[in-house]
Amino acid sequence: MADDDKKPIIKKVKKVEGGGAHGGAWKVAYADFVTAMMAFFMLLWLLNVAPPETLAGLADYFSPTSAAVIGNTGSDSINPPSEDAEGMNPSPLVIISDPGKPQTGPSEGKEKGGKGDSKLDELAERIKDQEDLAFEDLQEQLRLAIQQSPQLSEMSDQVIMEITDEGMKIQLVDKDRRAMFKSGTDDLYGYAKAMIAAVGDSVATLPNRLTIEGHTDGGAFSGPNGSTNWELSADRANAARRVLDETGVTNDRIAEVIGKASTDPIFPDNPFKSENRRITILVLREAPVVPPSAGN
Template sequence: MADDVRPIIIKRITKVSGGAHGGAWKVAYADFVTAMMAFFLLLWLLNSTSKEQKEGLADYFTPTSASTNSSSGSGGILGGISLNTDGAQASAVTVSIPTTTTKINAEEDDDSKEKAEKNKYAEQVAKKEQAYFEKMSNDLKVAIQQNPELSELKDQVLIDITEEGMRIQLVDKDHRAMFRPGTADLYQYAKKLIRKISTIVVKMPNRISISGHTDAKPFTSKANYSNWELSADRANATRRILSSSGVSANRIAEVLGKASTEPLLPDRPMRAENRRVTILLLRESPTLPPDFM
């Protein structure tokens, strides 16, 4: 019977752990990223703060002696420095960190202010120039009217002030022309008139544009010679009279021949009044004085 008892076998299985699968590395990586972000933030703050702000920060974090900052005089570990608001360190400062938006707004305000000042100055110059042109045009009208030889030509001298400047136009009439027909030869009374005009023009500092104009009748007297050449020659003849009367050649900005492209009477292109010479005293761009800004 003893041989029929079967042995009892107990198997004990030891479980082996597969190792840690935690996220400890993530914590380390997050600390590293945070440190780098703090480092670059510090660099940006150092770059965007002024010297005075940096000195204020340095004073704030510089340890001070208990004798100068203590409110109680105790010799404890805090050196008597009170931690409440009333006993805060005297060297503490408030530092404002400039932002990009603040800088942009400040620059825009400066640009707007400078532009407004320039516009105001330009308006003042334009008003003075306008008043000056009005005075000189009136002086020229009076000078022509008071001259017995030229007073009868006053209706052929048109003076006005445009956006470009003070314009003087010498126009033909049916009974009296400024140039001999088909030529750039001025009549004697026309030469006298231009010389009288030069007595006013020579006093003015403005540069001068001279242009010649014709009517719409085609010029056929000469081969290869049209209203373009005729108008340019008449403008140049006017320039020569001005120069011989004392107007500096450096003031002549341009001499133009415009043929019949800019008629005085657009609805009547064949009229004598379209044949004319224009002397334009140009407006000058306002120059800011050295001490403007």
């Protein structure tokens, strides 16, 4: 009996081992793979249905190179003198802010021409921003030159400066009691010649080409040999060109010398107003050089 009480106790443990194909780990991996493939094909579908403008915006967003766009920081716009302003103190200098197009995002205004066109548009925009800054500096130089000269300061209300899509427009206008040219001729008064020379000194520092326009008022004119306002306006524009040439603006920078007679008045409702008689000097914007492969 005592031997029976000392029998060893044997504990049997059943060891269960997972066998490769019978486990569940592969299901988790497969589910991850299917999810990734679904996301990938959804991305391809979204890229296929997205418009080119959106794709261009995404490309610009992830582009490693970026440039800060500097807009025109001009002050409030000042309009040219009007008839209602007569009798009031004239503005010492009229500067019209750039009325250009509103600021656009990197993907707006781009044609559906692919990446090449978007790069050209970006280059053109950068050049325009740089030219705007140069034009603003030119405005400041002229403003200071006029203020510091007693002779030019008397003509400060006859200078209108404006930055446009074509470039920087500088208009030197007549006043009722202060004309720039002797009546019916292309002979400049001394103060008018000094003003054009001041403009020449300022624009001589820029590489841009110039267009010079002569304008008359709507009054009929009949000069020697049957000349009209057309010949008179052209002669006056050429007289301004000669003054610019004396200040260092070389002939290769002159794009055009044009006589417009009375076809482009500042005040269309009053074609006989003295301010319609003027010289316009347009500092042209320079178009960016397009590489030969850009059009392919």
